[in-house]
Every structure is written in structure tokens, then in C-alpha cells.
Amino acid sequence: MSNWITIAPAVTSAFLASLVEVVEAFTIVLAVASVRGWRPAIAGSLAGLALLALIVLAFGPAIDRIPIGLLQFSVGVLLLLFGMRWLRKAVLRAAGIIALHDEDAAYRAETVHLRDEMRQRQTRADWLAGLTAFKAVVVEGLEVAFIVIAVGAGRGLLLPASLGALAACVLVLSFGVLIHRPLARVPENTLKFAVGVMLSGFGVFWTGEGLGVPWPGEDLAVLAFIAAFLALGLGLVAVLRSRPAELVR
Amino acid sequence: MNALGEALREFFGLFVEDGSLALAIVGLVAAATILAAVATPPVVVGLLLFGGCLAVLVENVLRARRNAAGPPLSR
Numbered sequence: 001m002s003n004w005i006t007i008a009p010a011v012t013s014a015f016l017a018s019l020v021e022v023v024e025a026f027t028i029v030l031a032v033a034s035v036r037g038w039r040p041a042i043a044g045s046l047a048g049l050a051l052l053a054l055i056v057l058a059f060g061p062a063i064d065r066i067p068i069g070l071l072q073f074s075v076g077v078l079l080l081l082f083g084m085r086w087l088r089k090a091v092l093r094a095a096g097i098i099a100l101h102d103e104d105a106a107y108r109a110e111t112v113h114l115r116d117e118m119r120q121r122q123t124r125a126d127w128l129a130g131l132t133a134f135k136a137v138v139v140e141g142l143e144v145a146f147i148v149i150a151v152g153a154g155r156g157l158l159l160p161a162s163l164g165a166l167a168a169c170v171l172v173l174s175f176g177v178l179i180h181r182p183l184a185r186v187p188e189n190t191l192k193f194a195v196g197v198m199l200s201g202f203g204v205f206w207t208g209e210g211l212g213v214p215w216p217g218e219d220l221a222v223l224a225f226i227a228a229f230l231a232l233g234l235g236l237v238a239v240l241r242s243r244p245a246e247l248v249r
Numbered sequence: 250m251n252a253l254g255e256a257l258r259e260f261f262g263l264f265v266e267d268g269s270l271a272l273a274i275v276g277l278v279a280a281a282t283i284l285a286a287v288a289t290p291p292v293v294v295g296l297l298l299f300g301g302c303l304a305v306l307v308e309n310v311l312r313a314r315r316n317a318a319g320p321p322l323s324r
Contacts, residue, residue, distance in 0.1 A: 081264040084306055087306065088309055092313055092317075213298070229303070229306075236310050240314055
């Protein structure tokens with residue numbers, strides 16, 4: 001049964017996670033455009049999108065043939081790996097243990113890297129620039145595709161999750177076209193924290209469903225798991241911020 | 250093909266960045282799967298899975314904090 005309890009977290013997760021990924025891809029494509037012009041940046045991006053479409057068309061129909069229990073279990077485990085990785089990183093970043101991701105710094109680093117590469121291989125400059133945009137779109141796009149499938153496939157919510165991801169793409173590209181700069185003000189760590197919390201909650205739920213666990217409250221259990229991961233994440237940040245390393249040791 | 254290979258490697262890196270976290274999650278899921286297979290009450294399997302995930306996260310984050318007090322973290 002799909003209702004707002006499952007649809008809302010699935011769409012929100014897909015939207016927020018896609019926002020993070022599209023911002024990262026946009027930063028690299030923008031760096032390519034600033035170094036070598038829009039032609040290789042757009043060509044590489046379109047080639048990346050074409051490959052993503054091929055991958056989705058090739059593997060998408062196979063999802064319907066996987067038994068639902070196996071699908072829920074597999075997706076659940078992947079969500080746990082993915083979501084808890086994001087949550088761990090977001091907690092460590094929020095506590096100041098590792099540096100925050102900086103889109104401006106990423107943009108500068110990519111620009112410098114591209115210029116160095118092109119100085120060394122002048123004749124292949126356009127090719128390298130296009131390849132860089134291609135790779136960024138494929139990597140971040142695969143992440144988006146995975147997230148949409150992971151949060152949508154277990155309950156037949158692929159369409160709403162896809163719409164959430166599409167909304168994120170439209171939002172980022174609209175802002176990007178308007179300001180022509182890396183979207184450095186996007187609160188990337190807060191988004192990753194929120195997505196990590198939601199994906200971890202979905203991960204526990206789907207893995208358990210795949211193992212035949214009858215969660216109390218059925219779909220409502222997802223919200224309880226999300227709340228628990230949120231409370232734990234916030235608690236960990238508070239503890240790490242308040243206690244020096246030697247006390248935690 | 251190199252770019253595609255690199256993209257695929259980065260994609261798999263999405264799930265496994267900190268090896269010990271990935272290993273702990275896989276171990277936890279394996280334990281829950283074995284318990285489910287030997288007819289353990291589902292509520293026990295569910296509690297192990299849920300509580301185990303929270304415990305794994307706490308342990309991993311606190312260990313990362315301890316390591317940060319020593320040599321700088323690479324990630």
C-alpha cells in the first residue's frame with residue numbers, strides 16, 4: 001500500500017539527494033565551460049545523459065522481473081551502505097572533524113586541474129574537456145538513478161521518486177543558468193545529513209521487509225527509523241562538538 | 250573506456266568509502282539473514298538489524314573521532 005507515509009519520504013529523499021548530485025555535476029560542467037567553452041561542456045554532458053538513458057533503458061525493465069522480497073532486500077542493503085556512509089560523513093563534517101565540502105573550492109580545483117591537463121596535451125584539449133563533463137554527468141547521474149530506484153522500487157514509487165529527482169535537476173539548472181557560478185550556497189552538508197538519515201531509515205525498513213520482518217505499524221515504521229537516525233545523528237554531532245578528542249578516546 | 254571505467258569505480262565507491270563501515274553493515278545484515286533463516290522470531294531479527302545499524306554508526310563515528318586526534322584523516 002502506497003500512501004503519503006511512504007510517498008513523502010521517497011520523493012523528499014530523491015529530491016534532496018538529487019539536488020546534491022546535480023550541484024556537484026553542475027560545478028564540474030561549469031569548470032569545463034569556463035576553461036574550454038560551452039561546446040565541449042555541453043557535448044560531454046549530452047553524451048553522459050545519453051549513456052545514462054541507455055543504462056536505465058537496458059536495466060530498468062529488469063527490475064520488474066526481480067522477486068519483490070529479493071528486490072527489497074538488495075535495495076535495502078545498498079541503501080544502508082549508501083545512506084549510512086552519507087550520514088557518517090555529514091556527522092563528522094558537522095562536528096568539524098573533516099572539512100566541509102566547498103563548491104567554490106571544487107570549481108577552482110577542477111579548473112586548475114583541467115588547465116594543467118590541457119597545457120600538457122594541447123591537441124586533445126576539447127576531447128579532455130568533453131570527457132571531464134561526460135564523467136561528471138555519468139557519475140552523478142548514476143547516483144541519482146540509484147537513489148530513485150532504491151527509494152522507489154520497493155513500493156512501486158518509481159514515478160514519484162523520478163519526479164522528485166527531475167524537480168531537483170530543473171531547480172539546479174535554472175539557478176545555474178541564471179547565476180553562471182558554482183552553487184556554493186547550497187547547504188550541502190545539511191542536505192547530505194538529511195538524505196543520509198532518510199536513506200538509512202529506508203535501508204533498515206527494506207532490508208527487514210526482505211527478511212520477512214513484520215515491522216510494527218507497517219509503513220509507519222519508516223518514519224520511526226528516520227526519527228531514530230535523525231536523533232542519533234544530531235546527538236553524535238552534539239557529543240563530538242562538546243567533548244575533546246581525548247575524552248571520546 | 251578509461252573514463253567509463255573510472256566512472257564505474259567511482260559509482261561503486263558510493264557504497265564503500267570507509268571499508269570498516271561497509272564491512273560492519275554487511276556483517277550485520279549477514280547475521281540478521283542467518284537468524285532469519287534459522288527461524289528466529291522476526292521481531293528479534295528486526296531488533297538486531299535496527300539496533301545494530303545504530304550501534305555500527307556510533308562505533309564508526311567515535312572511532313573516526315579518535316583517529317582524528319592522531320594523524321589527519323584522509324577523508
